[in-house]
Amino acid sequence: MTNTHTKTASEKRRQTSLGITLLATGLLIYLLFGISTESEQLTTFGLNLAGTQAMPIGDLIVPAQATVYLMSAIAAFVGAYQLARGVRSSGALLGIVAFTFVVAFLTWAAAGKSFNLTGMLTSSLVRATPIALAALCGVISERSAVINIGIEGIMLIAAQVAVVTATLSQNLYVGLILAILIGGAVAAFHAYLVIRFKVDQIVSGVAINIIGAGVTSFISSRFLQKATNTLNNSGTFPIISIPGLSKIPILGPVLFENNLVVYLTLLLVVVMHIMLFHTPWGLRTRAVGEHPKAADTLGVNVYLVRYVNVIIGGMIAGLGGAYFTIGSVGRFDEIMTAGKGFIGLAAMIFGKWNPIGAFSSSLIFGFADSLQVKLQILRVPIPSEFLLMAPYIVTMIILTGVVGRAIPPAADGQPYEK
Amino acid sequence: MKKTDTPSQPPETRTARENQRDSIWQALLVPVLAVVTGLLLGGVVILASGANPLEAYGALFTGSFGKPANLIAGLGILFSTGENAALIKAIYPFTESLVIATPYIFAGLSVAIGFRCGLFNIGAEGQFFIGALCSAFVGYSLKGLPMIVHLPLAIMGGALGGALWGMIPGYLKARFGAHEVVNTIMMNWIAFRLSDWLLSGPMKASGFRPVTPNVLATAELPRFFSAPLRFNLGFFIALLAAYLVYWFLFKTTLGFEIRAVGANPDAAKYAGMNIIRNFVLVMALAGALAGLAGTAQVLGVDHWVGQGFSAGYGFDAIAIALLGKSHPAGVVMAALLFGFLRGGATNMQSMAGIPIDIISIIQGLVIVFIAAPGIIRWIYRIRAIKTETTVLTRGWGS
Amino acid sequence: MTNVLELKGITKRFPGVLANDKIDITLREGKILALLGENGAGKTTLMNILYGLYKPDEGSISVRGQEVDIHSPNDAILQGIGMVHQHFMLVPVMTVTENVMLGIEPTKNGIFLDKEKVANRIREISDQYGLEVDPNAYIKDLPVGIQQRVEIIKVLYRQANILILDEPTAVLTPQEVEGLFKIIDTLIKSGKSIIFITHKLKEVLAVADDITVLRLGKVVGSIDPKEATSKKLAVMMVGRDVNLVVDKKPASPAEPVLVVENLYVRDERQNLTVQGVSFDVRKGEVLGIAGVQGNGQTELVYALTGLLPLEEGTIRLLNEPILRTTPRNILERGVAHIPEDRQRHGLILSFPIHDNLMLCTYYKKPFANGVSLQEKIIYSNAEDLVEQFDVRTPNIYVNAGTLSGGNQQKVIVAREFSRPIEVLIASQPTRGLDVGSIEYIHKQIIKKRDEGTGVLVVSSELDEILSLSDRIAVMYKGQIMGILEAKTATKEQLGLLMAGVHLAETTQS
Secondary structure, eight states, X not given: OXXXXXXXXXXXXXXXXXXXXXXXXXXXXXXXXXXXXOTTOEEEEEOOOTTSOSOOOOOEEEEHHHHHHHXXXXXXXXXXXXXXXXXXXXXXXXXXXXXXXXXXXXXXXXXXXXXXXXXXXXXXXXXXXXXXXXXXXXXXXXXXXXXXXXXXXXXXXXXXXXXXXXXXXXOHHHHHHHHHXXXXXXXXXXXXXXXXXXXXXXXXXXXXXXXXXXXHHXXXXXXXXXXXXXXXXXXXXXOEEOTTGGGSTTHHHHHSEEOXXXXXXXXXXXXXXXXXXXXXXXXXXXXXXXXXXXXXXXXXXXXXXXXXXXXXXXHHHHHHHHHHIIIIISSOOTTTTTTHXXXXXXXHHHTTTOHHHHHHHHHHHHHHHHHHHHHHHHXXXXXXXXXXXXXXXXXXXXXXXXXXXXXXXXXXXXXXXX | OOOOSOOOOOOOSSOHHHHHHHHHHHHHHHHHHHHHHHHHHHHHHHHHTTSOHHHHHHHHHHHHHOOHHHHHXXXXXXXXXXXXXXXXXXXXXXXXXXXHHHHHHHHHXXXXXXXXXXXXXXXXXXXXXXXXXXXHHHHHHSOSOOHHHHHHHHHHHHHHHHHHHHHHHHHHHHHHOOOHHHHHHHHHHHHHHHHHHHHHTTTOOSSSSSBOOOOOGGGSOOBSSOTTOOOBTHHHHHHHHHHHHHHHHHHBHHHHHHHHHHHOHHHHHHTTOOHHHHHHHHHHHHHHHHHHHHHHXXXXXXXXXXXXXXXXXXXXXXXXXXXXXXXXXXXXXXXXHHHHHHHHHHHHHHXXXXXXXXXXXXXXXXXXXXXXXHHHHHHHTOOOSSOOOOOOOOSSOO | OOEEEEEEEEEEEETTEEEEEEEEEEEETTOEEEEEOOTTSSHHHHHHHHTTSSOOSEEEEEETTEEEOOOSHHHHHHTTXXXXXXXXXXXXXXXXXXXXXXXXXXXXXXXXXXXXXXXXHHHHHHHHHTOOOOTTSBGGGSOHHHHHHHHHHHHHHTTOSEEEEESTTTTSXXXXXXXXXXXHHHHHHTTOEEEEEESOHHHHHHHOSEEEEEETTEEEEEEOTTTOOHHHHHHHHHXXXXXXXXXXXXXXXXXXXXXXXXXXXXXXXOOEEEEEEEEEEETTOEEEEEOOTTSSHHHHHHHHTTSSOEEEEEEEETTEEOSSOOHHHHHHTTEEEEOSSIIIIIOOTTSBHHHHTTTTTTTSTTTEETTEEOHHHHHHHHHHHHXXXXXXXXXXXXXXXXXXXXXXXXXXXXXXXXSOOSEEEEESTTTTOOHHHHHHHHHHHHHHHHTTOEEEEEOSOHHHHHHHOSEEEEEETXXXXXXXXXXXXXXXXXXXXXXXXXXXXXXHO
């Protein structure tokens, strides 16, 4: 049904509120960052990262106050334009809000100092990796209409299994494979509960989180803490520089000097996108997630599709778990996932249940996460505890902002009964 | 899915009374068997970790109830000499379990009231912490008040702090449809970081450790026995709260609305109920109850708040609410059970070397069995009388 | 002539219900077998067994004389059986091609979907059977009539010889029904055999070669269409004489009670589904709103009852505009609502009957005193209403979900009629009900009219509209195409309006 009616009241309200948001952002930038920077201060954004193979280039040096004012002016101008005329894409407008604010904030925070932008982007991708894997696990499960909120628990178990088996076998790949397998196994348990016994999907996920936290903490305090060197000290995957590509300035260190888990994540995003939208398996998965009865009447085995997807999702979460230990610190600590599984679910929603979208929004969370680390180093006059809250607050804001407009698969969360 | 093509039902052969009797029996049977099965599987885990489950559970039992022999001896001494020290020592484990159960009752009610409205409050842990910090603040900062004023103020402070913390995700859910499960968890992490800051700065007591000052004596919940027994008024306030929640949910129009919104939000809207108001109200109440749990712990037991103060309470509360079938009476029973489990677990850890985390494993299993009564039926070959569904939450609920 | 399909002694039990009791049916090659029965007779269950969605407890199925086992839709498809379901089995967010290929996807290089190949095949089938459709269109953008074509193409793409059409006319305009009958004719001519499931007597007489009638899960008998009459079939179907026409006196309408002006409404997906609707309902009359399902009737009713916000326009009750259109405000002003989806909006299935009977008035005296619920009064109110509205239930304490559809609807009617009302809005009031319940609900609605209530009935069943209404408004694509006097309106005229032809044009032709 096409909309021939002119702009309605609710659309006008929305236009106005977006415009005001932009104007307010401009004002806020001016008040928060503009006034307290001095006119002769310079901000240096470092573009080279020590110890990488990238060809060195000059750093980006900008006058701090002028940059902040420019950002303030852009936000205000776009806001005024929006109020007067109206722009179609609200996503782009919110993007402008975020962009101007972040740039102004960074310029202010690093005024008179140097801030390594390339390092920040590199660590954003690394920190986004477990979130992206959790999000991809969510995407693949929920596309077949099974909500898996137990990702956190799966990742904890896989993290522990990875480090312990890798330490025992002296082989990181053994740890990686077993982490993936245990992730699949725990997810299979979830699938069995929600498909065979029709357990409430959220409750089952919460139970997995509790059991995951309980089992790993139990093993940690009964065994690992007494024998750290023999059980809980695996080392980590080395950084692999991709020849040639890693020499590109900025992009090289960010994309082409990473460890195996990060590369696997990037690969997974692409593969999953192709699988989901261009193969029979993907067509069946989407049909099962949208209208399982229709799929069933055409001979698609709804339960089988769901089992397969949830288990593959669990394996991806298992990879995410492995990242925490053998992919980053080489050691297991109790509750080391710190809510990343749930943040991944928010990334999935923000990414509209698409692999690429989920990955992109994971990058935002990774950015927020690495930002707080950098800011602590810069000694920004904000207590570090508040900076640590940033990823959680960003999650809530994003979830609140988009959830009404992001439409989940129609059958998401509902058990299928013939 | 609507069945449009089934003939009308034949007359029921069983009487309603028979069905009712059997379903009460079943309502008790499944939780009991779930706990038993959870303990059995927990025993398997203990065995697998190289310890003796019987020895471990023995330590668990004496840790939670005390040794019967000591009790008899203590009574004997009381009667023969009038000296009650031995008896007090003997009932220490039992009262200590009740002390542990007190915040569980509040926290379990918090999750249960959420379930009744179709909301899953995983944020009890954060609300607990904020409640505890607020009541501690009122407890140590207001000076010179008589107990009759100071104690209620401190309790109210805790309830309000928790209510605020619960209300935020409630409002976001009601107004924007943002899922409360993710948001309450985010609120937990924010609460932890906020408390880190408060305890290391604004609310820090003088000294080295990041803890609050002790609350004043006028804000402490009175204890019934001499030290070391910590059994206090909080337990009875918790029982009163359970009764009030029962009355509120089942005997008032507000409770009717909450249950209607939880059971079928579309029909509730059709009947003119305000979904947004109910979501916010319920999350505020849930937060207040969780805040009271923290309050009871601060004012009744610890008298100060430190880091990691609320660890584990959120998940315990979920298990308790599920085990108690979201009914206040069930919640009280389940909270007592977990009070005894946790009370004994400390003893088990020191006597048998079993990490206290075993309780979390048992809890997780109990949740699974409660949510999937089919598994329990299948294990114990119990016939189902009617199809039983446990609808607690729904999708991403936009 | 051979029998392509024989079902013998099919029995299916659900907990507490014998849905199919030793059913035998036979389908002759190249013929149309009409399976007639009212809602709840067991027709859909039987067809779901044939299609492998349910397992029968007893009985056998033979295709061309060979006994076959059908355990899944795949088995049925292999036997050349295809089914067009009453509720379309299409994924709305996918294209026609994707829906057709689902389950038997051809691939390029063994990995990637070959959509082009399927699209071409769809075009071939379209040409061969006159089923025009764009393979790249998304289902959600297609009208229901076209969606039905997609369903038929899905079946033909799988090379089915035996087609089951489950209530295929329920969602069509009279003209579209004619079109469907032509398609059925083409299918028969190309050698297909068809089972046509319906509860509409006239359709049976129009198309069937053989007729088998089901009642309460049993075969009542088979009859030659040449000897059958509407009356005979009705008696077989219901088991007694039924009065197919609602008994009613001529209306004596007075002043308007509900006036709707220039209403615009958005649905939950933000589509503008009601576009400038105006009408009035007068005291003591029934205004029927006819139209093919999905033309904005649902959203219109939701807006009138406060379940969806108004985008624009005004609603006036007794000459007073309703400024805040919340459900509470509207129902307090004396509007009763029998909702389209009784299990979604009308009842809380997990609540006892007594609570459902005070669902809209729980906060008022006598049910509440302050915030305290008055249980004794709630129970006695329920006992009275169950008695008065003949709700068949063991007691008032059982959950509403345990009642049959007809009794659930009676609970809603009892609740809505037990408070003082000026306007009754009844949306699809008899959908899915048995004939007895339909008669009862119709009688109650007319009774309310005669008491002076303004009644708005929305139904996609044209027969229901014709038998209840005093005036008839037809909706198409969110607009009212015209309002007719029921006495003079013809089915053909209404059908044209339902298909989007303007009133002026229908009277000219």
